[in-house]
Amino acid sequence: xxxxxxxxxxxxxxxxxxxxxxxxxxxxxxxxxxxxxxxxxxxxxxxxxxxxxxxxxxxxxxxxxxxxxxxxxxxxxxxxxx
Numbered sequence: 001x002x003x004x005x006x007x008x009x010x011x012x013x014x015x016x017x018x019x020x021x022x023x024x025x026x027x028x029x030x031x032x033x034x035x036x037x038x039x040x041x042x043x044x045x046x047x048x049x050x051x052x053x054x055x056x057x058x059x060x061x062x063x064x065x066x067x068x069x070x071x072x073x074x075x076x077x078x079x080x081x082x
Contacts, residue, residue, distance in 0.1 A: 004025075006026055006029070008023045008025045008026060
């Protein structure tokens with residue numbers, strides 16, 4: 001019985017060098033862990049970008065509303081003067 005560093009066990013025959021085979025589960029686990037880490041990082045980046053876009057949109061909307069209010073005030077003042 002052979003055990004790897006992650007405690008996976010398997011049996012090997014008595015053929016020469018067969019006991020030196022690598023664990024077949026570990027590479028698959030490492031690949032899945034790396035893929036999951038990359039997906040999590042990408043999700044965080046997408047969330048950060050979405051939040052930045054939301055803030056920029058809100059700021060632009062507030063600026064547009066501010067400009068509309070200024071135009072309305074200017075028009076109201078002009079109408080009152082006439």
